Amino acid sequence: MNHSHPWRTALSRFSPFASGWSTVDPGEQGSAGPLAALGLATSWLNSPPLTAEALHGRVVLVDFCTYTCVNWLRTLPYRRAWTEKYGRYGLAVIGVHTPEFDFEHDLGNVQRAVDELEIDHPVAIDNDYAIWTSFENHYWPALYFVDVLGTVRHHHFGEGEYEQSELMIQGLLAEAGATGFDPEPVQVDAIGVEAAAGWDDLWSPENYLGYERAENFASPNGTVLGTVHDYVTPSDLALNHWALAGDWSIDRRAVLLNRANGTITYRFHARDVNIVLAPSIGRVPFQVRIDGRPPTGAHGADVDADGNGLLDRPRLYQLIRQSGRITDRTFEIVFHQAGVQAYAFTFG
Template sequence: MRASLRLFALSLLAAGPILLAPAIPSPAMAQELSDEGRMPSLSGATHWFNSPPLTTQALRGKVVLVDFWTYSCINCLREMPYIRAWAEKYKNSGLVVIGVHAPEFEFEKKTDNIQKAISRFHVDFPVAVDNDRSIWNSFNNEYWPAAYFIDAQGRIRHHHFGEGDYATSERIIQTLLTEAGAKNVPISLVDVSASGEQAEADMNNVGSPETYIGYARARNFISTGGAVQDSANDYVLQGTPELNQWGVTGNWTVTDEHATLNAQGGGITYRFHARDLHLVMGPGPNGKPIRFRVTIDGRTPGMQHGTDIDEQGNGTVTSQRLYQLVRQTGPITDHTFHIEFLDPGVQAFAFTFG
């Protein structure tokens, strides 16, 4: 399996204000869409939500949108309101949306976690759980999110990697439905207004990259002595990090995928530039809630707090997911983020920004 990265770089280019929409779907537009081959089988799914198992044969005659996502990916979460809106708007015209949940982290393979995410984000279209990456590999996919547009004959006619460019994607759905003979296909575009971590990113002000905490993909880690692999170690962070540098303090065990805090009072510091800061984390194996406190430049966040903390910076890790910890208002500048954990056991996976 080839290594896969979320589309931070591509989303910088793709997201942002939607440009003027293309012309109303026409036969000429349909002819311009390519033929990228037949839709691969969905038989590799290990579980299905919101639907019995679907097959390519049963989907023949339908326009299908296959969307690869995973529930802790911020780019996927920001795209999801559009996917959900298209599924509802065009279901009576013959569109079938299938979300293929392909995990990045081990905890994203747990069906209970996926079910909670489906409920949290109001996903009511079919979701195929692709824990073995069987469907992912059959599509030769490499990205989260990734959308494949399939015509009524079962041919892939277009794909889009990353978030953004929603107007073009919706016009393609309209074109394929019209090509399939659907009547009265709406020609308007969905008007999505999302909140929390699903709100559109301020990509013009994102100056920090997705940052993994596990040693396999960690970059710019500056705690004294560097990361000690797979063993408990006391870490110290001296001075203030430069932009996009980060480190941990306290006693942690750093593995290839995450870092686990072994004693209360440890923390993580990151110098960042973005409107939003998120941290993917969860409680340890015992599942006990973990209290934490966030500061920005040494002060309580106030109105700069994210949806998962209060104005004093207080929050609790209760499940394995993405937590929004900072949402700035006003001009975006560099800031030093710090999170201190008041209980041991937290597992921290990755920072993302928006």
């Protein structure tokens, strides 16, 4: 069977069918320049507050991110490599963390993610979406390439196009008079959740679990709003359909587990299975199964071969990473205590 790849060029949280390059008309940017919006950050990590004036004369790469976004996480090895390679020649990589989920507004959570992900470049905290709005941005991840005069020359949305992005960086640096950098593109050895997706086998799109944006929910009677409900999983799930079992509440942005041993089941076709989770209180052990059995060699970075894992903080968890031939399979995760908030599945 022939398939198209609607997610291969998508790779953004807000628009699953938009990605790519665009040239920006400098006349649309206003006299103050787009970097003036950095003054609207609510806080900064890895740097004192940066201004357009302080960055004048440098090529700036503005990177819109949110720390649970798998599409952005898979681009992160290139951000690190470009910072290391071109920082001495005048490149400044500036992360703009604009949160998607409620817990991503917490500065402590973002600081911990920045530390664990070994991000050394400055990160502006954009909790009010003020910088996002000033750039008229709509995507995670999004790159804006700003020349030494403060003009956005190009932008790119989504994953991929890494060599083209690096050529743009080199061109802007050369335009500014920088010389001596190696023109060969960087090589990265990405591991874990940062490794590129297995595009040829990726037939499961991202899916949210809260009622506002959930698709293909298959538990009998559908979503029961405004109250707790004892859900069950049907005997068969179609591809990319999912179900709950146990005592859950379905909120606008997440599903909330009210009693121990609640289950989420998902029929998928992809190499990787990831899920965004947050504990309401304490630490919650869980167990993952694939086609009713422990994942063994197909376990992700956040579970062992028996499928055991621990939800200890709000973040993205990699639960399955397969090798070899990829087929339709059924994923289950069982939480052994109440107090779980599950937000979104992503695949790779």
